[in-house]
């Protein structure tokens with residue numbers, strides 16, 4: 515079956531991102547994957563959820579893409595790392611789905627959020643979806659680790675109403691140990707968003723023993739405050755909801771024994787951001 519035949523039949527029913535999903539796009543020929551990435555007319559989604567209140571302002575429809583270049587030790591969705599674990603969806607099909615929610619999203623001051631995985635692994639698809647959403651008058655948000663921020667042009671950045679930018683940790687070596695990749699491209703993207711005055715909400719996952727060093731947090735806070743476009747900071751306490759996925763995928767989960775941060779550590783971390791003059795929660 516050709517990829518486009520399978521795409522036409524896909525149902526975009528709401529799925530939880532916590533559900534393990536693998537190999538949904540395995541029947542799509544490699545050449546179709548390559549052409550999808552090149553044109554952005556088709557993308558790969560892990561799931562599509564409605565009614566989120568934690569992925570940007572108001573009530574959101576969220577599409578979770580597959581594919582990620584990071585390997586965060588605490589990732590709660592490791593099944594999103596591989597693009598072919600997602601199901602193929604055309605921009606036309608995804609736009610049709612979004613159109614159904616347009617009125618409701620406007621009434622609830624919400625919008626559409628593209629998350630992942632890392633959505634900019636499929637940057638052409640992402641840009642086409644944002645263009646379609648904005649064409650319908652829908653607020654758009656991109657949840658990203660920022661590593662591929664330079665793939666999006668200045669003109670395309672204007673299609674994104676809000677960037678939810680994840681900064682994992684400040685120290686370069688620690689960042690490499692935690693994610694497998696360099697922190698510099700993320701920080702460069704943050705500076706570029708600031709230079710272009712694009713609104714940003716910073717997301718910071720608080721993992722005991724990995725990202726809770728107050729000195730490191732204070733450096734992120736000072737950096738974020740210096741940018742001038744960071745509207746708020748969300749401190750996201752580590753949890754174990756993704757543990758079962760690591761096991762079922764046969765991956766070596768190094769945080770097996772890790773606990774969620776205590777309320778004291780969460781409060782201390784939020785205060786570090788507030789002390790720098792940011793709104794933090």
Ligand code: SF4
Nearest residue numbers: 582584585586589631
């Ligand atoms: S960037 Fe997000 S999806 Fe990618 S490995 Fe890290 S936590 Fe997982």
